[in-house]
């Protein structure tokens with residue numbers, strides 16, 4: 154029952170080809186949506202993978218920076234405590250006395266212990282007086298020096314085995330400095346101290362330039378060279394309202410390069426770059442810094458736009474031309490890490506390979522779908538025309554193309570009943586070709602067939618729309634005429650008779666013949682009977698009479 158319903162629904166479509174098209178379109182859409190969904194899931198996994206891989210580098214770098222900044226803050230606290238309650242031992246007193254002796258010399262060095270402390274390196278009073286940034290306040294000078302001597306012990310203990318090499322130093326406004334990397338020779342002290350106080354990180358820590366007294370990052374950027382560049386984290390040292398100096402942490406760019414290279418991935422994993430807060434590249438995980446700018450000005454603006462509102466620790470991604478960019482804002486550095494993953498690298502990677510397999514599978518399935526669509530369409534089309542032919546043959550006579558006996562009787566009965574219901578006249582004409590056997594005998598069976606076809610065509614041309622004709626025997630035809638009286642039916646029969654007999658018919662080998670037919674006509678009104686089969690037998694009886702009366706005539710009475 155359910156199957157019948159489906160069949161009924163399907164049969165509503167005039168062309169089964171359309172049903173096949175529809176089915177295949179549905180399958181195609183379904184497979185494409187499934188593939189697309191897989192692609193979306195894959196893309197999500199790819200983005201997560203890119204983020205994770207950058208996150209691991211960012212976390213590692215942040216951890217390193219955090220450790221170093223913690224050290225810097227620890228040294229500042231040490232200085233605060235030491236300034237508050239300075240130690241006074243024989244050794245410190247001896248060192249301070251030495252300072253009083255050396256302070257006018259161009260450079261000098263104080264050292265409490267050769268192995269356990271770092272040297273304090275200083276310049277002359279004259280040098281200090283020559284710079285407006287510097288000041289040797291005699292009231293606080295000894296306290297600061299003894300605090301620095303104390304720090305020189307502790308700074309000596311700084312852990313140098315970390316993966317991110319760096320230099321920690323204290324540059325005092327009183328004309329001396331203490332550095333985790335001691336100068337190799339004495340004259341270098343002056344130039345080193347000069348360089349320390351000449352750098353922006355020193356002057357930027359003055360109370361005017363850094364009123365909130367926070368840690369600041371500076372990058373000595375030279376676009377033409379990577380050697381000698383450093384990034385520095387600096388905090389001011391203040392005590393009792395006086396700015397004593399700057400505690401700072403230097404990272405040579407090369408150490409950041411090495412750090413990023415240690416976090417090395419496979420070749421297809423892309424490149425990680427460290428950018429400062431002005432989006433200048435500082436370091437890269439690649440072997441060397443790119444020769445040309447990686448991003449155009451509009452692309453840099455796009456990145457800047459994406460990261461401006463981001464908080465430290467936040468991550469994001471964007472697509473620039475064929476590259477996939479992941480960025481992470483660092484917690485402990487005023488800049489960001491950017492990972493650039495090119496299309497080529499992506500294709501060589503795991504996700505690229507899966508994407509290619511997915512695309513190939515989709516293409517193959519679409520191709521197979523297309524081929525099977527063509528085959529099934531062809532099959533369905535052939536079956537449909539076969540069905541049409543069979544169905545036609547079940548109802549029609551193939552020779553004359555009129556209704557065959559079975560179909561004709563069914564239709565004629567129906568028309569008779571309709572006429573009866575509507576109280577309309579109804580007539581039947583029975584026609585039989587005259588002496589047809591002799592045509593077969595003289596000219597052959599195929600010529601006989603030709604005559605039959607010709608007679609059927611004459612018949613079809615002569616009756617009105619609404620009349621129905623059928624071949625009811627070998628050379629016998631019957632016509633039913635709804636809403637037609639006996640007189641009108643006789644006229645129709647007469648017209649057909651004249652047409653059939655009107656011209657010579659060309660048969661085999663140039664022979665011609667003129668054919669004729671006899672007709673019997675009956676009508677429902679004369680018998681007050683609408684039974685088609687009875688009316689047909691009355692007409693047949695009158696046809697027999699027409700034959701007996703000499704053929705080629707219409708008979709409508711008994």
Ligand SMILES: Nc1nc2c(ncn2[C@@H]2O[C@H](COP(=O)(O)OP(=O)(O)OP(=O)(O)O)[C@@H](O)[C@H]2O)c(=O)[nH]1
Nearest residue numbers: 586587588589590591593598599601602627628700
């Ligand atoms: N060629 C051909 N002949 C057919 C077909 N069907 C029947 N016939 C022939 O039609 C002939 C009918 O002959 P009869 O019934 O003797 O009648 P007739 O020769 O027409 O003579 P009357 O009806 O008395 O005029 C037979 O010889 C059948 O073989 C057909 O489809 N094709």
